[in-house]
Amino acid sequence: MGSSSPVEQVTGLLLLACACVSVLTTVGIVAVLLTESADFFAVVPLRRILLDTQWTPLFADQHFGIWPLVGGTLLTTACAMVVAIPLGVASAVYLAEFASPPVRRALKSLLELLASVPTVAFGYFALMMVTPTLQQLLPGVSSFNALGAGLMMGVMILPIIASLSEDAVFAVPSSLREGSYALGAGRVATIFRVVLPSAASGIAAAIILGISRAVGETMIVAIAAGQQPQLTADPRQAVETMTAYMAKVSMGDTPAGTLEYRTIFAVGLCLFTMTLALNLVAHHLRRRVLKGTMG
Amino acid sequence: MTMSVSRSAVMARAATLRPTRPSFAWTGEDSLRVACATALMLPLLLLAVFFGAALLDAWPRLNLTFLTSMPSRVAEDAGILPALAGTAWLLVLTALLAIPLGVGAAVYLEEYARPGRMTRLIEVNISNLAGVPSIIYGLLALEVFVRAAGMGRSVLAGACTLALLLLPVVITATREALRTVPTTLREAALGLGAERWQVMWRVVLPMSLPGIITGVVLSLSRAVGETAPLIMVGALGYVAFVPTSVQSAFTALPIQIFNWISRPQAAFHSNAAAAMVVLLLLMLALNALAMLVRRRVQRAAAH
Numbered sequence: 001m002g003s004s005s006p007v008e009q010v011t012g013l014l015l016l017a018c019a020c021v022s023v024l025t026t027v028g029i030v031a032v033l034l035t036e037s038a039d040f041f042a043v044v045p046l047r048r049i050l051l052d053t054q055w056t057p058l059f060a061d062q063h064f065g066i067w068p069l070v071g072g073t074l075l076t077t078a079c080a081m082v083v084a085i086p087l088g089v090a091s092a093v094y095l096a097e098f099a100s101p102p103v104r105r106a107l108k109s110l111l112e113l114l115a116s117v118p119t120v121a122f123g124y125f126a127l128m129m130v131t132p133t134l135q136q137l138l139p140g141v142s143s144f145n146a147l148g149a150g151l152m153m154g155v156m157i158l159p160i161i162a163s164l165s166e167d168a169v170f171a172v173p174s175s176l177r178e179g180s181y182a183l184g185a186g187r188v189a190t191i192f193r194v195v196l197p198s199a200a201s202g203i204a205a206a207i208i209l210g211i212s213r214a215v216g217e218t219m220i221v222a223i224a225a226g227q228q229p230q231l232t233a234d235p236r237q238a239v240e241t242m243t244a245y246m247a248k249v250s251m252g253d254t255p256a257g258t259l260e261y262r263t264i265f266a267v268g269l270c271l272f273t274m275t276l277a278l279n280l281v282a283h284h285l286r287r288r289v290l291k292g293t294m295g
Numbered sequence: 296m297t298m299s300v301s302r303s304a305v306m307a308r309a310a311t312l313r314p315t316r317p318s319f320a321w322t323g324e325d326s327l328r329v330a331c332a333t334a335l336m337l338p339l340l341l342l343a344v345f346f347g348a349a350l351l352d353a354w355p356r357l358n359l360t361f362l363t364s365m366p367s368r369v370a371e372d373a374g375i376l377p378a379l380a381g382t383a384w385l386l387v388l389t390a391l392l393a394i395p396l397g398v399g400a401a402v403y404l405e406e407y408a409r410p411g412r413m414t415r416l417i418e419v420n421i422s423n424l425a426g427v428p429s430i431i432y433g434l435l436a437l438e439v440f441v442r443a444a445g446m447g448r449s450v451l452a453g454a455c456t457l458a459l460l461l462l463p464v465v466i467t468a469t470r471e472a473l474r475t476v477p478t479t480l481r482e483a484a485l486g487l488g489a490e491r492w493q494v495m496w497r498v499v500l501p502m503s504l505p506g507i508i509t510g511v512v513l514s515l516s517r518a519v520g521e522t523a524p525l526i527m528v529g530a531l532g533y534v535a536f537v538p539t540s541v542q543s544a545f546t547a548l549p550i551q552i553f554n555w556i557s558r559p560q561a562a563f564h565s566n567a568a569a570a571m572v573v574l575l576l577l578m579l580a581l582n583a584l585a586m587l588v589r590r591r592v593q594r595a596a597a598h
Contacts, residue, residue, distance in 0.1 A: 004490065011492040012407055018399030019408070022421050022466070025459050029431060032438040083338075090334030098328045110339060116513075116578060117342070118520025120549040121571050124556055125345045128564060155338045162335070188323045209426070216428025218523035219549075223556055243430050243523065250433070250527045256442060268434045272427070279426040 033272055036265030043259055049266075055229040055240075057263045058249070064263070066270060068229035072146065072239030073271075076221050077214040079150020079235050080157055084210055087154070088161030089196075089203060095162070096169035097191060108163070115159035123223030126152035131224060140236050144226030147235035153220050161210040168202020168289060169195060205285035212278035216271060218243035242271045346575075353568035361569055365535045366551070370562030375570050378551035380537040381450060381530070382519060382577070385547055388454030389461065389518055394511055396458065397465025402495060404466070405473040425463040432460045433527025441528055448529030451541040456528050457518045464517070468510020472503040505592035509585045516581035520574065522549040532557075548574045 004012075044064050052065025091111075095104050131148035135141045141148075172195050180190040196203070226238025227248055240248075246264045254260045364374025400417075408414040436456035446452040476499050484494040500507075525547055532554035534546040546554075548570060555567035 008490045008492050011495075012403075015399050015403035015407055018396050019403040019417050021396050021459075022400060022424055022462055023417060025435070025462070026420050026424060028439055029427065029435045032435050033431075036438070087334045087338060090331040094328070094331035094335050098331060107335060113582075114339065114342065116517060116520075116582065118522070118549055118574060118578070120520065120522045120552050120556075121575065124349065124552065124567060124571055125342070127556060128568075129345050129348060155342065158338055186322075186324060188327050191327065212426060213428075216430065218428070218430045218526075219553065222523075223553065243428070246430055246434070247523060247526050250437070250529065251532070265434060268431055272431050275426060275428055275431075276423070279423060283422070 029272070033265055033269040036262050037269045040259065040262040040266045053231055055245075057260050058252075058254075062259075066267070068231045069240060069242045069245055069267060070270070071231045071233075072221075072225070072229065073215055073241040073243070075146045075233065075235055075239055076150040076153060076225055076241055077211060079147055080153035080214045081207070081211060083151055083154025084157040084161050084214075085207055088158050088206070088210070089165050091158070091162040092165035092169050092203070092206075093191060093196075095166045097187075097195065108166075111159040111162055114155075115163075117156070119156060119217060119219040120223070122152045122156050123149075123220040126220055126224035134236075138236060142226070142236065142238050144224060144228075144238040145236050146225050146239045149221045149223075149225035150235060152224065153214050153217055156217070156220065157210045157213055160213060161206045164206030164209060165199070165203045168199040168206065171202065171289065172198045201285045202289045205282040205289070208278050208282040208285070212275045212282070215278070216243065216275050218247055222247045242267050246271075349568045350572060352565050353572045356565050356569035357572060361566075362573070366533055370560060370566055373563075373566055375548065375551055375573065377534040377537055378546050378548045378570065379573070381534070381545040381547045381550075384450045384538050384541075384543075384545065385454050385457060385525075386515060386519060388451060388541065389457040390511070390515055392454060392458035393461045393465050393514075397462050397511070398469050398500075398507060400462070401466045401469035401473060402500075405470050406491065406495060406499065421463050421466055425467075428523075429460055429521060430523040430527060432456055433524035435459070436524060436528050447542065448531070448544055449542045450538050450545040453525050453528050453530060453545060453547070454541075456524045457521060460521065460524060461514045461518055464514040465511055468514065469503075469507050472506025472510060473499060475506060476502045505588050509589045509592075512581055512585040512588070516578045516585070519578055519581065520549055522547075522553055525550055526553075548577070 049064050049066050052063050053067055054063035054065050055068045056063045095107060099107060126148045127144075130152055131141065131143060131145060134145070134148055135143075138147075176194050176198060177190055180194045185193065221241045222244040225241060225244060227240050227244060228238045229240040229245065230237070232239065246267055249260065249264045361374050362379065363376050364372065365376055366378075367373040400421075404414065404417065408417075433456060436452060436459070440446045440452040440455045441448060444452075446455070480498055480502070481494055484498045485491070489497070530550045531544055531546050532550060534544065536543075538545045552567050552570045552574065555563045555570065558564075
């Protein structure tokens with residue numbers, strides 16, 4: 001390095017600076033969430049957040065119980081996973097075990113296309129098409145509801161779960177399949193007893209990453225799930241998710257620096273913590289998978 | 296670990312190992328195959344139906360006047376000119392910010408960085424950033440770009456937000472493109488006495504450029520559809536002007552769609568459907584562009 005020219009050294013430093021922007025982004029996110037939330041927690045003690053079941057920061061009678069927002073998020077996420085897990089894993093099995101190479105390539109690019117559909121379009125479908133259909137099929141479905149938004153979110157997440165699970169199924173060594181066939185097992189038994197259990201960690205990682213995406217998804221729930229923070233397990237009702245609340249507040253004209261304004265950072269901190277935890281678990285599982293195939 | 300045996304070869308061998316059965320009998324294997332194929336096709340078909348229905352609703356609104364009109368309180372007179380212009384501004388500014396930063400970071404990690412704690416930190420950080428919900432980027436941008444940096448609710452603040460959001464994608468795509476350049480070429484250039492930055496400029500970047508362009512265009516097509524971070528930054532739902540500078544207030548296509556969906560009147564819902572068709576066409580065009588670049592390169596490489 002001692003002999004390198006000034007240009008070489010400056011280039012190296014510039015490139016390092018570019019790489020550091022991503023680190024600064026993370027630092028910035030954490031710092032912004034923590035400082036604004038700290039101002040919020042200074043006024044509203046944690047007790048009022050965790051031991052209250054009402055969320056009404058924008059009303060005269062302010063309540064800051066976060067559970068309705070967390071509950072709304074979990075309810076829509078659960079609806080999404082009911083769709084995305086079975087369909088995603090089955091799609092992965094089809095792609096990795098049944099599809100011929102050309103079919104597989106075509107279907108994978110279709111899934112890629114599905115993954116690039118903007119979420120605002122999924123929100124439109126949830127509100128304009130899924131919900132009216134649900135209203136005809138089920139009694140008591142309100143015009144904004146967790147079910148329609150959740151089901152559409154499941155379709156949105158399907159490509160993630162399908163393609164990550166497919167990687168996991170694909171990575172199962174063929175010697176295991178051959179061993180199973182040699183023992184006289186059929187293909188169905190091999191898939192259920194050998195392939196899927198071997199790929200379990202990778203599939204679990206795929207599902208957890210899918211959940212993380214569902215928790216952080218904004219537009220579908222903001223459009224179709226409603227804006228009523230209420231603690232309910234009934235997916236036919238309107239709920240408000242953490243993300244939908246943040247979008248709602250920033251669209252209104254809440255002035256910066258007020259307590260109402262700071263709620264979005266506190267809610268953001270909660271959301272960030274949840275998705276970070278999910279992502280870390282998923283990464284841990286995937287690393288285990290990689291190590292497993294090495295050995 | 297190597298997977299030297301190709302997949303189809305394995306399948307073919309597995310097929311010969313399996314007990315033979317009469318070809319006309321319907322077996323459990325067939326049921327599973329059909330069930331799994333249905334699981335894959337069902338959501339795709341459903342979406343196709345939805346797209347069809349949206350297109351039908353949008354059809355009467357899809358004309359040149361719709362593209363060149365300002366929004367209006369009367370749904371039939373409303374157009375998407377400010378939204379289209381805003382999206383174009385965002386696209387160009389985001390590209391100008393994200394490409395140098397992303398490519399620079401990728402070149403650093405692939406070509407300059409030595410394995411060590413710092414490199415590992417940056418890599419782990421990038422993979423974690425890719426999993427952060429986009430609305431959180433909006434919160435960061437609201438505090439840093441809109442307020443601290445004094446950009447206000449401008450198109451520049453929006454572009455900075457989208458650029459940060461795209462960085463992990465651009466970096467990953469660029470690194471993959473850089474890895475396709477054979478090491479021997481780098482060694483040859485170094486052996487001729489070139490310095491590393493010259494090897495970069497003259498050899499590695501030109502050779503990996505098509506791959507980089509494909510990756511960047513694909514990530515930009517995703518940015519076009521991003522809504523949540525722009526809402527946080529303060530893109531407006533009703534804008535009756537075209538942005539004239541980076542400091543202008545702005546709207547964008549997905550924001551306009553969201554605004555129209557949120558209204559109760561069915562006529563505005565048709566507008567939303569029409570704007571959605573325009574947005575999807577724009578994304579498809581960008582995707583097609585990326586595919587075109589990729590195919591041309593593959594053909595060039597084959598000769």
